[in-house]
Amino acid sequence: MRVLTGIQPSGDLHIGNYFGSILPMIESQNDHEVFAFIANYHAMTSVGDGERLSRLTMQAATDFLSLGMDPSKATFWVQSDVKEVLELYWILSSFTPMGLLERAHSYKDKTAKGIASNHSLFSYPVLMAADILLFGSQVVPVGKDQIQHVEIARDIATKFNNQYGDIFVLPEFRVDENVATVPGTDGQKMSKSYDNTITIFGEEKSQLKTVKKIVTEVVGMEEPKEFANCNVYNIVKLFLEESDRIALQKRYTSGGEGHGHFKMYLAQVMWEYFGEFRAKRLYYETHQDEVREILNAGAAKARAIAQPIMEKIRSATGIAY
Ligand code: ADP
Ligand code: TRP
DSSP: OEEEEOOOOSSSOHHHIIIIIIHHHHHHHHTTTEEEEEEEEHTTTTOOOOOHHHHHHHHHHHHHHHHHTEEESSSSGGGGGGHHHHHHHHHHHTTHHHHHHHHHHHHHHEEEEHHOHHHHHHHHHHHHHHHHHHOOSSSSOGGGGGGHHHHHHHHHHHHHHHHHOOOOOOEEEEEEEEEEEOOOOTBBBGGGTTTTTOOOOOOOHHHHHHHHHHHOOOTTTTTTTOOOOOHHHHHHHGOOOHHHHHHHHHHHHHOOOHHHHHHHOOOOOHHHHHHHHHHHHHHTTTTTHHHHHHHHHHHHHHHHHHEEEEHHHHHHHHHOO
């Protein structure tokens, strides 16, 4: 099964990103054909500073490689290194009714928040459809906010196929209901928009400072404590094996320890969990040329899939003459 994911290079990754999307993607490399790319053209809709965008693109590549993206198993590249996607974006535009884009929630939400409306924000789903269709993707794992975009890709592909024959694979979205929403330090969904994140690669001291900010119930030290609704427990449990979870639950219900102890435990568990990834990241940070080579090789692999599909499209549409 061919599974495709696009990642916006939008800054420091947090543990919500890790459990909600990175870990499932890393795990699926073993039994699926994983296509993953850094969506730097898409990021232009929000990052208007060239130096920053190129830095964030390399940072995203470095982070994903450090967290287990394996270029010998998956195809991993930067969107702008496979230019065919822009050609397809234009071709698909002729199969995209205006109404389809006008109904897009993400566009409506962004403009409602006061983000200036421009053509790239409006046509964002068409480029996303090109990303998906260019590689014959069967499944696109997404968060709930992106479901509609995959449906738009499917609608565009259907319209195109009706006119020119069965060229595109019709993609399906997949929302993993087993993946819990990771709470942030304030108990809301962890999100960089809410300023409540715990980053994956922060410094030890600042990680501890963030963990100490997690909102908890006020209960006396000796009192037994609830674990099920505790923000600290609901984060730390993601890192623990069943037996360690049970042991921690006992510590909560027995009393005698305060939330400060559980916070220290979370900081320590998290620091150990990401230890091997930090070491890899240090390596890649000091070997950025190697990261570039991996990305170039990934783009070549991606292009080898995209080109025959693109030739079929050019031929069917009469662009090849
Ligand atoms: P943010 O909300 O911080 O802007 P993004 O929208 O960039 O995060 O999310 C990137 C990926 O991480 C998406 O697949 C999203 O579903 C996942 N993700 C983000 N926050 C969480 C969370 N708190 N819990 C689970 N998954 C999350
Ligand atoms: N729009 C996606 C997001 O904001 C990123 C993305 C771009 C994407 N192209 C894609 C995701 C293709 C899946 C498939 O998260």
